[in-house]
Amino acid sequence: MTARRSRIGLILTGGTIDSLGLSRLDLGWYIEAGLKLPAADLLARVPELDAIADVEQVPFRRLPSHALASSDWLDLLRLLETLLEQDGYDAVVVTHGTNTLEETAYFLHLALKTNKPVVLTGAMRPASAVSADGYLNLINAVRVAAEPASHGRGCLVVMNDTIFDARHVTKASTYRVEAFDGRDVGPLGFADADGRVVYYHRADRTERAGGEFALAGLEVLPRVDVVVSYVGADGAMIRAAAAAGARGIVSAGTGAGRPTPAEDDAFDEIHRDSGVLMCLCSRVGSGRSVRSPGLARRGFVAGDNLQPWKARVLLSLALTKTAEPDAVQRLFDTF
């Protein structure tokens, strides 16, 4: 008996993978040129996909990933829910700009309730470049999406033959093809040269968090800002974020998560006066920020080993349901 071919949805959200440069060596200015492949061309340029699965492109808006807003995330989430829960797709591949790919991956990872594979990929070189990496990244993403062992692993990111989990993956190089990194835990596996998808370990924290948030009918997520600490930082950015309507602030603190004394004063003031919730993370890039008794007393939440911009995603989702620090800390300890 032959195995049924997977039916995979393909959503293009923009970024380098379907951008065009002004020449085959335009590896840097193409974003300014704003030239894109016609919407159907990326798929048409990779006929090899037909040997792997039935890939059907589903329309969505295409933007540079640094131009996305939380309303785009919510629309993308609803489209994925429709494709996977109602339209019977076995998996979905999302192409995405690499600048914020990890944030979208973590948002979808947290908000989706499905066990089916959702795989994000992108490219470091435009579709017109010599040695463009996007075509093989797309093929590998489809291989991973069609692989039965990819079920139940949460959202996955495939770049440069390497499979990462959505929680840990982060962009670690501005121009190298080997741009992504799994920080504290490394990659999960590879889509390798023989066409096989091989996993070597399973990420923890892949339980579906979707039920923890109140997203129905929401058009934008609660505002959460990130404030980076540095020598001599005062409380101006923190007070400005609160004045702009932030309901949460993530501190990218020094070391294991230390704001300056002036920032601490500002945090305590806006928490007391406006109930803004603070999450302490680190600007270091690896390792945990932990919740000391003093932080718990002051109503701070600790971001574990999340990068500050990923803690921002979880805090924003959490705030759709609660601003109670211990309840939010439980989410950070679980997801």
Ligand code: ASP
């Ligand atoms: N340089 C980015 C990319 O790799 C542009 C973006 O994120 O949209 O796709």
